[in-house]
Amino acid sequence: MSRIVGYTREIDGAGAAGDVAELERAGAVQVFTDVASDKPRDRPGLAQCLASLARRDELLVVSSDRLSPNLAHLVSTVADLTDRGVVFRSLSEPALCTTAEIPAGPGEVLLALQHLQRRLRGVETRAGMVSASAQGRHPGRPSVMTEERIAIARELRNHDRSFSHIARVLGVSTSAVQRALRAS
Incomplete structure (x- = not known):
């Protein structure tokens, strides 16, 4: 290999x-990076990195989820690298590496892909939650306790009604009433 x-x-x-530090410890002579973005496909660092690779170079990543936002992109990127004579190596998923030094059986490769797909789903979910919060939206299921129900619950609680009684009156769970009153 010419360079890592x-x-x-x-x-x-x-x-x-x-x-970056981990990649340099593993032998990378140059490291390209991209900042977090709302657009997962907008990665100028990756474009520069892929353009800089020559035959017999090695592309090194800490984890495949850093390289690709989804499994289809990873497979096409690694296939393109292989066609160009570039070796792909992931520090956390050795079964996905295209080097001859680390032979992996089909079962290991499939298992690594399954774990990668789970990680990618988690990364996508967290990014969606961050994006929603930045837009002032609260991710997740809407609360059953509207402002109106909370006001009624407060009034009933001021009249010494139990949480279970308030929940029956409002048609919600006791824990929903407790959470709403605790938060307000």
Whole structure:
């Protein structure tokens, strides 16, 4: 191999400095990075990294979820690298590496892909939650306790009614009443 080139991107708002250091410890002579973005396909660092790779170079990543936002993109990127004579190596998923030094059986590869898909789903979910919060929306299921119900619950509680009684009157669970009154 001519040289080892690293790539990483920010995930979950955590900087890429830790990944960069790990890639350099593993032998990367140059590391390309991308900052977290609302648009997962907008990654100029990855475009520069892929353009800089030559035959017999090695693309090194800490984890495959840093390289690709989804499994289809990972497979097409690694296939393109292989066609160009570039080796792909992931520090956390050795079964996905295209080096001859780490032979993996089909079962190991499929298991690594399954774990990667779970991680990618988690990354996507967290990014969606961050984006929703930035737009002033609260991710998750809406509360059954509207402002109107909370006002009624407060009034009933001021008249010494039990949480279970208030819940029956409002048609919600006792824990929903308790959470709403505790929060307000």
